[in-house]
Amino acid sequence: MEHRSPIHGIMGEFETPEDLLAASRQARDAGYKHIDAYTPFPIEGLAAAIGFRWTFVPLITLSGGLLGGLGGFGLQYWCSAIAYPENIGGRSLNSWPAFIPVTFEMTVLFASLFAVVGMLALNKLPQPYHPVFNVERFAAQASTDRFFLCIEARDAKFDLVETARFLESVHATHVVEVRDED
């Protein structure tokens, strides 16, 4: 955390996903870049509305799958043809059709592990502390039935008074400062 100011940002609370979605689009249109939305369930189009489109999760998963598949086959080839070659009825040492099941399982295993660990790592989880939890209403209701939009202090356009006024203008029911206490 290179940026350590006592204010993390300003947070607006919304009653419905539609209000939040509209507010997020307006915040982007107003020129805010460092914003994040918080919702109790995933909302279609919200990530795009706050300017987040691209995720590396699929690429990470693909690389895990490739690693698992090649590694799995390589392991079997090495074991069966190099490290411990056994002549069974003159059959080929690289009996690749018999290696397919394990190759497949290793592909799935590594792709899944990479998908999950990659997703958590990109989300910077586990994260024991985050300033948004200092907001009482957020901690109580963000995972139930309220929708939040936070404009962060590191945004170039951020201004305590102006940003709060902006959030009110897009129909936030509550607007609060998010304090970052040590």
Added chain:
Amino acid sequence: MSVTQTPTNSPEIRRLDPVLEPGHTYASVTDKIAAVVLTRPLGIGWLAGFALCFSIVMLLTVAVAWLFTKGVGIWGINIPIGWGFAIVNFVWWIGIGHAGTLISAILFLLNQKWRTSINRFAEAMTLFAVACAGIFPLIHTGRPWMAYYMFPYPSTMGLWPQFRSPLIWDVFAVSTYGTVSLLFWYIGLLPDLATLRDRAKYKYQQVIFGILSMGWRNSARHWHRYQSAYLLLAGLATPLVLSVHTVVSFDFAIAIVPGWHTTIFPPYFVAGAIYSGFAMVITIAIPLRKAYGLEDFITMRHLDNMAKVMLATGLIVAYGYFIEFVLAYYSGNKFDVFLANQRLHGPYSHFYYALLLCNILTPQLLWMEKVRRSIPALFLLSLVINTGMWLERFVIVVISLTRDFMPSAWGRYSATFWDYATLLGTLGLFTMLLFLFVRGLPAIAIAEMRELVAHEGHSKKGHD
């Protein structure tokens, strides 16, 4: 699929029962599911049930301890029947697990909304079933402390596993399946653990759920990556679940034993797995919704749909039985023909007829809507099908092994007390884990239920 859309009101859809009873809000679904974990006191029913299961688990530990002391001789197995109950139970349990992954992955990819309220406990069921299944090959090895020989590791003996053997494929398939099921389940739980953390009344709950939820804060960026990972996992789990029982069936099909060496095994094993798995989901869902008042979430629609899946997979299984006979007679191979006749007229034929009764005949009742909508009938049928699927594996393992090629090498098999104790013990373990699960973690995916509320259009909008 914007959140503002309400579902289409075509008469066809309206005719069906809802997947969620009307009148629920984001808060009401959250409260209702979270309360089972957070605030509801432990009732006498739960305690009594748990105590019973726990004592059965003690029986399991005694059975396994005695096995480790004396060796596999305490079981009914001997040459030529080296497999017996251990493999029957292994295949049965691993099959039961398949419904969980099917519901969570395949129905997710097919965008079936009715999966939402049953996927969580079906996934838990998968994990517990795989745990029970995993016990059997391990203790069946005779020297379980050397089970690690099956994994490829650089040993001082310079030995490596025989990767051309289906038994090694099995090790990889089952351990991958267990791991991926656990990941899928945990990822699904993550937002719900955060919900529980936020709603926890006591410090210990906050700490436990706080650690487990990893600081999940419902950010839209997080959700975006989360959904991407979840979709990919579903896509990966779908071929995986089909591969696992295929590999299990290879344990039999790759061998040249009559009755095993057939190409119908992989598809009919997978269908059988889903068949028994759905039966087990129904066996669990019916008491669960009753005990915790979850009838609004696990509706008749769910039970009806699951019954239909059972009927469909049951017919595939019936087709499998039929084809086994066709192939045996058509091939003209005298050992295959003999084996087929053994099933009908041999010393274990009563098991085969019981299997036909449980797996093919009785489930035809599901064609009747009345039966699919009667909870007692459905519960009973699910038990019958689970019994039938266990008998199927018994028939496959025992009949083929007792009478293979040379009459001089034939034998007979009967299970001992310790065989039954171990089977009963794993049933106890499975049920005990379920008891712990329903009170320790949300049995229904809360975040997905909130999503369902939004999509079904009865959100709190318009209330204030």
